[in-house]
Amino acid sequence: MAKEFGRRGAMRAGAGVLAAGVLGAPMVHAQGSGGNLRFAFWDHWVPGSNDALRQLGSRWAERNRVNLTLDFINTTGNQLQLTAAAQAQSRSGHDGISLGPWDVGAYADVLEPVDDVINRLIQKYGPINPVAEFLAKRGGAWRGVPATSGTQNKPPLCRADLLQQHAGLDVKAMWPARQEKGPNADQWNWDTFLRAAEACHKAGVPFGLPMGQFTDAVDWVGGLFASYGARVTDERGNPTIRGNQELRQVVDYAVRLSRFLPNDVWAWDDASNNRALISGRSALVFNPPSAWAVAKRDAPQVAENCWTIPMPAGPRGRFLAYLPWTTGVWAFGRNKSAAKAFLEFISERESAEFTTNFSGGYDIPPFLSMADFKVWETEGPPVGTIYNYPLKPHHDAQYSIAFSPAPPELASQMYIQALNTKVIARISQGGESMDSALNWLEREINNMRRGG
Numbered sequence: 001m002a003k004e005f006g007r008r009g010a011m012r013a014g015a016g017v018l019a020a021g022v023l024g025a026p027m028v029h030a031q032g033s034g035g036n037l038r039f040a041f042w043d044h045w046v047p048g049s050n051d052a053l054r055q056l057g058s059r060w061a062e063r064n065r066v067n068l069t070l071d072f073i074n075t076t077g078n079q080l081q082l083t084a085a086a087q088a089q090s091r092s093g094h095d096g097i098s099l100g101p102w103d104v105g106a107y108a109d110v111l112e113p114v115d116d117v118i119n120r121l122i123q124k125y126g127p128i129n130p131v132a133e134f135l136a137k138r139g140g141a142w143r144g145v146p147a148t149s150g151t152q153n154k155p156p157l158c159r160a161d162l163l164q165q166h167a168g169l170d171v172k173a174m175w176p177a178r179q180e181k182g183p184n185a186d187q188w189n190w191d192t193f194l195r196a197a198e199a200c201h202k203a204g205v206p207f208g209l210p211m212g213q214f215t216d217a218v219d220w221v222g223g224l225f226a227s228y229g230a231r232v233t234d235e236r237g238n239p240t241i242r243g244n245q246e247l248r249q250v251v252d253y254a255v256r257l258s259r260f261l262p263n264d265v266w267a268w269d270d271a272s273n274n275r276a277l278i279s280g281r282s283a284l285v286f287n288p289p290s291a292w293a294v295a296k297r298d299a300p301q302v303a304e305n306c307w308t309i310p311m312p313a314g315p316r317g318r319f320l321a322y323l324p325w326t327t328g329v330w331a332f333g334r335n336k337s338a339a340k341a342f343l344e345f346i347s348e349r350e351s352a353e354f355t356t357n358f359s360g361g362y363d364i365p366p367f368l369s370m371a372d373f374k375v376w377e378t379e380g381p382p383v384g385t386i387y388n389y390p391l392k393p394h395h396d397a398q399y400s401i402a403f404s405p406a407p408p409e410l411a412s413q414m415y416i417q418a419l420n421t422k423v424i425a426r427i428s429q430g431g432e433s434m435d436s437a438l439n440w441l442e443r444e445i446n447n448m449r450r451g452g
Contacts, residue, residue, distance in 0.1 A: 035335045036067045037342065040083060042098040042150050042325055043074035044359065045290060052358035053149060053346065060345050066338055075100075087330065095333035096343065099144055099326045101135055101401065102412035108138035112329040112336050117344045118142045125349060125367040131322045131401045132366045135408060144326035145343040146366035148352040152288040153364055153389060153399075154219050154321040159205070160307040162283035166203040167196035175309040177377060177384025179394055190227065193312040194257055200283040201260035208276030208285040209261050210268035211425065213418035217268070219321035220286040221420045222402025225250050227314025232419070232441065233406040237449055241442040246315075248434060254424045266425055278302060286321070288362050289379070289386045296381070304381045308388050310395040318397035324366065361386050413448045 039057075044050050050072045061068035071094070073080040080098060087093030088107045104111065122128060132146035163169045169192070174185045197207045210217035225231075228250035233239055241247065258265070262276070274291040276282035278299050285291060295303035311318045329339045345351060352365040353373050361375045371390040379386050391397050402420060403411040414420075419441060426437040 034065050035338060036069075037061075037335045037338045038069045038071070038094045038096075039327075039339070039342070040071045040073050040080070040094045040097040041327075042080055043072040044150055046293075046359045046362055049149065049355075049359040049363070052355040056346050056351050056354065057342070060342055064338070064341070066335075066342075068342070073098075091330075091332040094330065095335050095339045096327055096329045098147065098150070099328050101323055101325075102408065102415065104136050104144050104326050104328065105138060105408045105412065107328065108143045110331050111143040112331045112333065112340070113141040113143065114145055114329060114340055114343070115142050117145055117340050117347075121145075121344065121347055121367070126369045127367070129322060129324065129366045129368060129399050131399045131404070132324045132326070134401065134404055135324065136326045138408075144328035145347055147325040147327050148347070148355045148363050148365040149325065149359075151322075151324040151364045151366065152362060153391070154216065154223075154286045154288060154323065155311055155389060156309050157277065157285050157287045157289070157292060158307050158309060159277070159280075159283045159302070159305050161305040162200065162203075162205050163196060166205065166283065167199040169196055171309050172307050175307075175388050177387035179392060181394055188310070189313040190224070190253060194253070194260075196284075197257055197260040203283075205281060205283045206260060206262050208273040208282035209257075209265060210270070210273055211258060211261065211265045211421050212268050213421065214268070214270045215323065216270045216273060216286065217421050218402050218415055218418050219323060221254065221424070222415075223311055223319045223321040223400055224254065224314070225402070225420060226319035226398075226400040227311070227316055228253070229314075229316040231405070232403065232414070233410065233445060235405045235407070237407050237410045237445075239442045239445045241438050241445075247438070250314075251424060251427065251434065251437070255428045258424065258428045266429060277306075289360065289389060290362055292385065293360055293362075300381075303385075306385055307382070308386050310388055310391075310397055313396075318395060319400040320391050320395075320397050322364070322399040322401060324364075361389060364390055410445075410448060414445065417444070417448075419444055 041053060053070060057068050057070050073083055084097050084103060088110050128146060136142055136144045136146055158171050160172050163171055173182045174188060176182050200206055228246050230247040230250040231240055273285040273287060277285045277291045278295045280302050292303055292306045311320050327343055329336055333339055349370060352370055356363045356373055357375050361379050371392055376387050376389055377384060391399060403414040423437050423441045426432045426440060427434060
């Protein structure tokens with residue numbers, strides 16, 4: 001995930017929302033609560049995007065006579081994660097904090113339930129992304145509010161010119177920047193993807209798909225597994241390895257696909273695929289629009305040929321990798337009612353759109369009804385390049401996160417240990433048989449269940 005973005009365009013788009021006055025109406029349920037309030041938010045990759053929360057916070061605080069402080073802490077060196085751990089242990093610090101995808105479970109016993117906030121928001125905007133619910137709900141209660149800022153999808157980000165030239169795929173026609181499928185869109189499946197990967201590999205512009213232990217690799221492989229119905233455990237965490245033909249099928253597919261990828265993808269980090277696209281050496285990566293935005297600044301000839309499209313379909317459908325942030329309210333916080341009111345305010349549609357505009361379309365709101373923000377239609381060049389970045393109804397797709405539906409406590413361990421990419425590597429790189437690699441996978445899962 002690249003860290004650079006053009007700021008002025010996002011600032012103009014965000015300012016337009018404020019100028020229209022759509023945030024002027026009262027939106028909180030603790031008017032005049034007063035007092036002091038401190039939040040620690042994730043320091044956004046996109047320069048300038050923190051200003052969206054600053055402006056929203058200033059507006060809300062003035063209206064509600066709250067002394068609000070927002071601290072933005074980056075994840076370099078796990079600074080934000082260490083802050084959360086220290087505050088949870090000491091039972092002191094901020095009133096609320098940004099939590100990574102798996103962190104809600106780690107701190108559930110010291111996070112304030114926010115069901116009242118969530119229920120009001122659902123009543124207004126409809127269902128929340130099921131992955132966000134899977135991660136933020138513990139013991140039947142919501143332990144955080146799914147965030148817009150920083151939440152991302154990881155669909156295919158293509159070089160449309162290279163795919164047409166070398167693989168004969170006109171992805172812009174297949175998936176246009178409007179609410180419809182184009183010619184051959186229904187043929188966009190993993191078989192077509194494999195043929196395109198081989199063609200681009202032979203042409204010297206291979207797909208830039210990481211296969212290591214970082215999140216970009218685990219996420220896209222998780223979507224691939226889901227599209228084959230290849231679960232490694234059931235809902236209770238029991239391994240489902242033996243006799244699992246879907247799992248064998250998808251691992252075999254991934255091994256065949258890996259032959260058409262750069263030789264060093266097993267060691268790639270989350271910036272490697274960005275560099276491959278921006279340098280012009282790759283025809284396709286799985287990524288949010290950050291790589292395209294950097295290309296727009298540093299390699300405009302690359303950016304103007306980029307186009308985002310939905311995931312390929314597997315036997316069980318399309319599954320889009322989704323990596324959300326959640327904002328929690330500490331149970332030991334001194335101003336919990338104001339904290340919840342503020343989170344409700346920044347989750348409103350107008351606030352979410354304001355936030356997404358500042359990031360140039362990078363941020364994905366948790367409500368499925370908010371996939372129609374204008375920023376995804378108007379960003380360019382080329383105009384419409386990120387239209388298909390959020391999941392749209394005509395994509396016939398679902399959101400996913402690797403290793404669900406295992407219990408989140410187990411799923412998080414499998415995710416962090418990257419068991420899905422490791423099992424592929426044992427065959428493709430280590431020369432193991434399918435049976436040997438799957439036996440290893442089952443042992444790893446059972447060791448995690450035992451706490452070993």
